[in-house]
Amino acid sequence: MDEHNAMSMDLDFLELPQNFEWDSFIDDQTLSQIGQPYPPKSLYMLCVGILRYFRECGIHENFLDEKDSKFYEFRRILSARMSELTVSGVGTRPKQAEPISTETETELWEKRLLGDVTGKALLNTMFFYNCKLFGLRGVDEHRGMEIDLIELGFDKYGHFLKFKGRSNKTFKGGLAQRHVQAKEIVHHFQNMKLYNMHQKYIEIITKCGESRAFYRRALENGPDNELRFSQQAIGVNKLAAIMKTMFLEAGIPGYFTNHSGKRTLATTLYQAGVPEQEMMERTGHRSVESVRKYKRPSTDMLKDISNLLEPQQSEQMDIVNQEPPQKVI
Structure with missing residues (x-):
């Protein structure tokens, strides 16, 4: 047709x-x-x-x-x-992916949905931290991702992981963007456990056939409990549902999607007081307006705001409750 x-x-x-x-x-x-x-x-x-x-x-x-x-x-x-x-109230509160709190992230590790106990857990870990560390979008930056786009190394600041992006939603490389560069982000590790997991995953999938796809279908552990992956790349539908599936399996309520990783990155940096320009360098946003949409105040920040707006109980409220002075006749 x-x-x-x-x-x-x-x-x-x-x-x-x-x-x-x-x-x-x-x-x-x-x-x-x-x-x-x-x-x-x-x-x-x-x-x-x-x-x-x-x-x-x-x-x-x-x-x-x-x-x-x-x-x-x-x-x-x-x-x-x-x-x-x-x-009529239609669309006044658009549904947006929730950022992932530190407590929730810890729970995913405790429930072994993140980690390297199984191939599936290691795959989840790669996907989750590619979202969180590099601000990769829900599907488009993951779909065509190849092994060559991730580089492990060591410099004077320590062990690092570099992501070398290609085209994505905001960078197509045409005439209008001839002065725009593809995303390239270096993350230096304090947690060597996470670095070692990336190294381990890349070593395993590099041996699994000639495919250059980064995300591979996880297989059951081998006879000696070794991690195994297929040379077959994960399909786009399964890739699009990785975060949602992980949170359903963990029994964690909330609206979590692949976009939660990027929102977690922006929210974490915002709550830590990182300037917007540095946030944009990491998230890949090209405008301040765009990155501001991803910011989420913490519960403590919202509580502090509430406390600031209330009357000071020890002074103002006590004055109101005092009995009026008696008239002297």
């Missing part, structure tokens, strides 16, 4: 007949596959996706351009629809 005909939306609206009903058109496009309305932001991003599709089809119309009066009615009704959804 022609990919330009694969889109279910009718493109005839671009001809703009005088009796075109924008209300009906937008209502038809604002329901998800399960019959629920899209959140306002998702609705806007759908429009952005449609524009991208138009460009691929050679259609150079921009119905979101405020200078184009031809689509004024569309934008007016779209804005009204987004406002209605917001008033």
Whole structure:
């Protein structure tokens, strides 16, 4: 089937007949596959996706351009629809992956879902710390990852692990990004146990056939309890669910996804007081606005804020509770 005909939306609206009903058109496009309305932001991003599709089809119309009066009615009704959804409470609290606390991370180690007791645990460890140490995105930076992108070494600061990135969501290497460099991050270890696990994993998978894929399917331990991996790379669907599966197996409640690793990195640095510029160097964000979305205050920070806003109990509240002085007649 022609990919330009694969889109279910009718493109005839671009001809703009005088009796075109924008209300009906937008209502038809604002329901998800399960019959629920899209959140306002998702609705806007759908429009952005449609524009991208138009460009691929050679259609150079921009119905979101405020200078184009031809689509004024569309934008007016779209804005009204987004406002209605917001008033109705749809999408006012977008669901975001939770950062992983130090206590939760420790629990994963204690339950042997992280570590090197089994191949699966070692695979989880590689994935988890590639997310946390280098701020790798949920799937796209992991999917094409090869052994050559990870370098182990030693310098005057100690043992290190270097990630040498290629293309990703924010770096495609085209003309517009000719001055932008691919992500390259060096992490120096204090915890040699984690360094040794990376070294161990790379040594094992390097011996498993000619495949250069970094993430390999974990096998059952061998007769002598040795760790084993297949030369087969992990499929994209399984790769996309590694974090979710790990937390389900641990019985830890919460909304944890592959994106939790990157959010944990940003949140940890923010709570430690690391400046935004240094945070961006590690997370790979190209704007301050983007990195700020990933920051999460700790429970202690929120409690301190609450305490600051309350009256000082020892002074203000005691004054209120004092009995008024008696009048002298």
